[in-house]
Amino acid sequence: MSNLAKALKAIRKSIWVYHLNSGSCNACDIEVLDALTPYFDVERFGVKLVGSPRHADVILLTGPITRESLPKVVRAIRAMPRPRLILALGSCGVGGGIWWDSYSTTGGFKKLEDILRENGVEIDRVVYVPGCPVRPEAIIYGILLLLGAVEQKSKRVEVYASES
Amino acid sequence: MSKTFDDIVKQLVDMGGVVEELKASEVYVRVPRDRLRNFARFLYESGAYFKTCVGVDERQLNNMFAVYYIFGLDELGKDVVLRALAPEDDAWVDSITSEVPAADWCELEFRDLVGIEPRNRLVRRLVLPEDWPDGVYPLRKEFKYDMRPPVGAFREELAEETGIPVGPYHPALHEPEYFELYVEGEKIVDVAYRGFHVHRGIEKLAESPRFTYKQVPFLAERICGICGFVHSTCYLMALEKAAGIEVPERAEFIRSIVLEVERLHSHLLWLGVAAHLLGYDAGFMHAWRIRERVMVLAEYLTGSRKTYGINIIGGVRKDIDLDKIDKTMRTMASLKEEFSKLTEVMLSVPQVKSRASGTGILSKSEARALSVVGPVARASGLYRDIRKDYPYLAYKRVSFKVPLYTEGDNLARLLVRVDEVYESIEIIKQLIDALPGGSISVEEYEIPVGRKAVAAIEAPRGEDVHFIITGVGRPYRWRVRAPTYQNIPALRAMLRGTPLADAPLTIASIDPCFSCTDRVVVYDMRSGRRSSIRITRGG
Numbered sequence: 001m002s003n004l005a006k007a008l009k010a011i012r013k014s015i016w017v018y019h020l021n022s023g024s025c026n027a028c029d030i031e032v033l034d035a036l037t038p039y040f041d042v043e044r045f046g047v048k049l050v051g052s053p054r055h056a057d058v059i060l061l062t063g064p065i066t067r068e069s070l071p072k073v074v075r076a077i078r079a080m081p082r083p084r085l086i087l088a089l090g091s092c093g094v095g096g097g098i099w100w101d102s103y104s105t106t107g108g109f110k111k112l113e114d115i116l117r118e119n120g121v122e123i124d125r126v127v128y129v130p131g132c133p134v135r136p137e138a139i140i141y142g143i144l145l146l147l148g149a150v151e152q153k154s155k156r157v158e159v160y161a162s163e164s
Numbered sequence: 165m166s167k168t169f170d171d172i173v174k175q176l177v178d179m180g181g182v183v184e185e186l187k188a189s190e191v192y193v194r195v196p197r198d199r200l201r202n203f204a205r206f207l208y209e210s211g212a213y214f215k216t217c218v219g220v221d222e223r224q225l226n227n228m229f230a231v232y233y234i235f236g237l238d239e240l241g242k243d244v245v246l247r248a249l250a251p252e253d254d255a256w257v258d259s260i261t262s263e264v265p266a267a268d269w270c271e272l273e274f275r276d277l278v279g280i281e282p283r284n285r286l287v288r289r290l291v292l293p294e295d296w297p298d299g300v301y302p303l304r305k306e307f308k309y310d311m312r313p314p315v316g317a318f319r320e321e322l323a324e325e326t327g328i329p330v331g332p333y334h335p336a337l338h339e340p341e342y343f344e345l346y347v348e349g350e351k352i353v354d355v356a357y358r359g360f361h362v363h364r365g366i367e368k369l370a371e372s373p374r375f376t377y378k379q380v381p382f383l384a385e386r387i388c389g390i391c392g393f394v395h396s397t398c399y400l401m402a403l404e405k406a407a408g409i410e411v412p413e414r415a416e417f418i419r420s421i422v423l424e425v426e427r428l429h430s431h432l433l434w435l436g437v438a439a440h441l442l443g444y445d446a447g448f449m450h451a452w453r454i455r456e457r458v459m460v461l462a463e464y465l466t467g468s469r470k471t472y473g474i475n476i477i478g479g480v481r482k483d484i485d486l487d488k489i490d491k492t493m494r495t496m497a498s499l500k501e502e503f504s505k506l507t508e509v510m511l512s513v514p515q516v517k518s519r520a521s522g523t524g525i526l527s528k529s530e531a532r533a534l535s536v537v538g539p540v541a542r543a544s545g546l547y548r549d550i551r552k553d554y555p556y557l558a559y560k561r562v563s564f565k566v567p568l569y570t571e572g573d574n575l576a577r578l579l580v581r582v583d584e585v586y587e588s589i590e591i592i593k594q595l596i597d598a599l600p601g602g603s604i605s606v607e608e609y610e611i612p613v614g615r616k617a618v619a620a621i622e623a624p625r626g627e628d629v630h631f632i633i634t635g636v637g638r639p640y641r642w643r644v645r646a647p648t649y650q651n652i653p654a655l656r657a658m659l660r661g662t663p664l665a666d667a668p669l670t671i672a673s674i675d676p677c678f679s680c681t682d683r684v685v686v687y688d689m690r691s692g693r694r695s696s697i698r699i700t701r702g703g
Contacts, residue, residue, distance in 0.1 A: 025386050026388055029389065030390060034456070037449055038450075067363075068363060069362075070315065099365065099369060102364055102366075102369055103312055103365050103368065104292075104302075104364055
């Protein structure tokens, strides 16, 4: 078993998350905070918000990745140690949301992944959590799915909007 | 104010302005572009405050670029809109920033996005990324909304940085933002704000073929996840005013109720964040625990925790039935009880009081010069509340107090918001009690082309202004000015000369909301300070 596979397997409990807002409208972001505060309280599972991507097991990516934030997003993800796990949150994080084709956005994680690959940054696992805004329950479920603690209920279907 | 609205209009005409359109609530005056400054000075001296300015590409209509400067006469409840025209080959207007400092950003904004040059002032790129090609103006009509100029190679900026590399992403922070504080020892000498990470091109999208009048409310709601309903309501108010659509009374009441629910969740969110910044995390957690009740109520009323999506042209989509009334009343009662417990404890914690009082002071005269809005204005002794000044929706039917403090410090801003929570609870109760019958939306409407309107709403953070020019099937031009846009420049006045340790709380005390503001903004300043460090704010 490679070191990477071992590391992936080892991440099971007390994961540390880093919240990366790439030009989101705040709705997903306050739901992330909601998940961390008493009502949902993910800290009881050891999930902790950390201040640097270098300390993070998972990046919570919100927003459509605006042109302005793109270089900073790439830098933050590059700074993360392998294995790189990403939770693409909300309609915007998943596919760019309502501004998927606007002049000042990149348009969701799929496009970002291509840019990351071009820049030599590999992503080891990603889970898409849709919703506008994403619900705190969905965030918690997404994290568990990412860690392999729950089985995926739905089948994966990829849909792309045409470029025309 | 001694002058009446008619006096002001008359004097504008005497100065050389031409009245283009006179409505009950606003007047449009065409002014020569080289004398804008004189008109602005006159209006400011007559007690008006600056709302915003808008650059419009009107070449399809009259072969000119137009700039609209919107002033509010809040004591009269009316607006004055100055309109100056500039031909395409010589696109410039006179800058008014020497008279009205608050116009700084919006002038740079139309310079970046429409390509109209404000003259007689310092200019710099504000809105668009640094690698954006010159001479490409997104809000000109020939620019396609989905055109993406190629992104340059990523610069490795790490080597250049000498500060602590935390911004623009920060743990407790839910938005990218970046302040540069220039310090001498522990004292702040100057402040620079660099935002613009959240510019998503909303105004351009709304006039693109992808959107219609009916769809824009959903786009407007996604300007901001915290006060989104304010934006969709404000857009609709402007549109309904322009098109002369009468909204049923019941729909007005429902909109007002949801607006107040939104204010409750926003203020509770802010209180939590403020407590967190004071190092009082128990207060943070409790504020968010209480806030969860409001989120559940919002979901019950509208079907969604946030981004409610119930606004449509001429009304709302979801009615309020007896079950919802009952649930709302019960939530309000328990919320009031829990909130009073929380604030009682929070305000008696000595550290909270001593950290918040006397820090981040904004004097009344500065507040007025910078045209600040919302709780920031009310904490500095400016009686400015759109719900009272320009009564809209159902607010003329309820009685409530506008909390006013004169200290202008962080504690005053905190107390304004605490008081407003109580007022909001009372407003919701009154609205529910007086909820009239009838339908919740109009069946038919028509939207004529070429109409203009300004609408304003008191958002949790202050005045939100929308300006609209109607077009065919979709807005010809739609401009959004969020409250934070107006309040951020006041941070300079608040922070200068204060100790560094107070900066995070002071920055948070205006309750900045960058997704609203950063549709477009960056704030840059003269460089050449002694040393620079970077800090970020939580929340």
